[in-house]
Amino acid sequence: MISIKDVAKHAGVAISTVSKVLNNYPNVSEEMKVRVARAVEELNFVPNSVAAALSSKQAGRVALLINLNEKTQAIDEIGLQYISGAINKAMELNLDVITLFFFMFKNKTTEELIRYLQSQSITGIIIYGVSKEDKVLHGLVASQKFKCVVVDAPLVNESTSSVWIDHRRAQYDVAKKTIEENNCKRILYIAGKRNGYVSDERLKGMEDLAKDLELTVMVRNGEFSELQARNITMRYAKNKDAVVCASDLMAIGAMKALTEMDIFRPVCGFDGIILMGYVGKQMNTVGQDFAGISQRSMEELQLLMSGEKGRNVQMEHTLIRMKYEDIIC
Amino acid sequence: MISIKDVAKHAGVAISTVSKVLNNYPNVSEEMKVRVARAVEELNFVPNSVAAALSSKQAGRVALLINLNEKTQAIDEIGLQYISGAINKAMELNLDVITLFFFMFKNKTTEELIRYLQSQSITGIIIYGVSKEDKVLHGLVASQKFKCVVVDAPLVNESTSSVWIDHRRAQYDVAKKTIEENNCKRILYIAGKRNGYVSDERLKGMEDLAKDLELTVMVRNGEFSELQARNITMRYAKNKDAVVCASDLMAIGAMKALTEMDIFRPVCGFDGIILMGYVGKQMNTVGQDFAGISQRSMEELQLLMSGEKGRNVQMEHTLIRMKYEDIIC
């Protein structure tokens, strides 16, 4: 393997000079830059990132912590978009990435997790979909031993940024559109998890709308489960004018239930997963650019690692209507 | 960070002794093992894998190369299962993993890719879904600079193993079941990619069956595209008795087309993706345990890295019938 030493020899300069050029330090003459660049070119040198990580505590090694929904795999198109978005951007920024799933450290303590990450020379972390009950991850963030970006949770501190869309506003918008299109008054709202970060925000959005439009809203928790949404719909939808769901999967469950009950009620979802195109009925939903959110998170992490303070980053959402014709290709 | 040096001091032994115990070398006394183990325990020591990778060329760092279908994201539930299966097993085996997607090195040469992997101290690779035209990846495998496991392609050499199900047999089985259930003679077979590894195998399976059951088979290439399958079905299905598709996505396209044409023909797919449960009609398909295949691939890679020779590994498949009731949760 061709190393920095070979480059130095080939260019007729010192090893440390090569390193400085490579990491564009100040105080290097133009001539050195040129000579080193040429040597790098001629030898096809690619710096060994493992060695860099070992030698420098500030070399960027990033861990992706992903909450894989073990049951509802269908929704996992989101996970993959997160992963590919993050890795793609990381490559651009010259950061190394390792990927971990929540279930892999289910019975580990915060300390164990921290030690594991340290043993991998990790300095930055992106966490996708942490819930309020995840003590271990909360401990991880609170420890501030790593720079963190948290997607879909309002965890912010000196070294932690949060990235998400305005779920409250998005829920308000999509519900409003659906409800006004159909002139509804009595709403069945199928929420996500009791006490979940995004669930709570979305619920607030629904409540805002209820106030503004003077709606009657019945709220039930569907736990993001298609089956529960189905059951809730079966039970309560009859004397309602519309069913607003806090996720696409639940919207699908609700829609299927309505079809079976042989009654029509407008339904809207949240997330914009492809699956929505396959259920036969069109529905309004909120589109999120998951890959884009993940890329942005990686950029934010980069900023944190270069000394910026943690903050809130707000991403855009869109209102979409998914139908089969738009999905197929 | 607590290092091997601290452990050595704490245990009152030499650094190298600790290392030997950790990597269970022969020729270490029981007493040493115990003392080191206790020190490790008491200090909560976790070896730094980056340092290990740097110092030893045989420390296992593995790269996952994944062919993300940019268009038909729906099918990507497979990609995520591959990833999580591999990473999960890797953690068990104490291997480090980085994940890369084909599109990230689309315009790189084999040499550039090799250098990149070397710069990451990668020694083992798992490649998912390489096609016959992927010159770069073929070069990578042929170079034998890394231990490789290739999923769904028959690339085997001294340091390369292949892992896949018996696609030929599976296609035979699922088509036979579907055809016999409905007593069909004239078959429309929608194949995958012309000249694709799995496509060719599956096509052979169909041909075997045609011979055995004396069927008339019309073959068209659907390029694994739902839309093309739809168009092909529209055009040719009318005077056929059944539509056999080389993938679930194409089966869905075919089924939707049939519904629109308002004619019934039995359709079968291949892969067993969740999406199949959402299209309203039940279909026979081939179930593959993608996570299991990926885990097995990682184990195989482990064997290769410890000196075994490359070989063919055959995985199991199942025949399933996907319906909504089985999917929902």
Next chain:
DNA sequence: TTGTAGGCGTTATCAT
């Protein structure tokens, strides 16, 4: 069987 010491490829801290 155990310990000593050199090396893996970088980065970073010094003199020069």
Next chain:
DNA sequence: ATGATAACGCCTACAA
């Protein structure tokens, strides 16, 4: 501005 040189944490001959 450039160049020695000591870390970084671990592995591995080789010596004891």
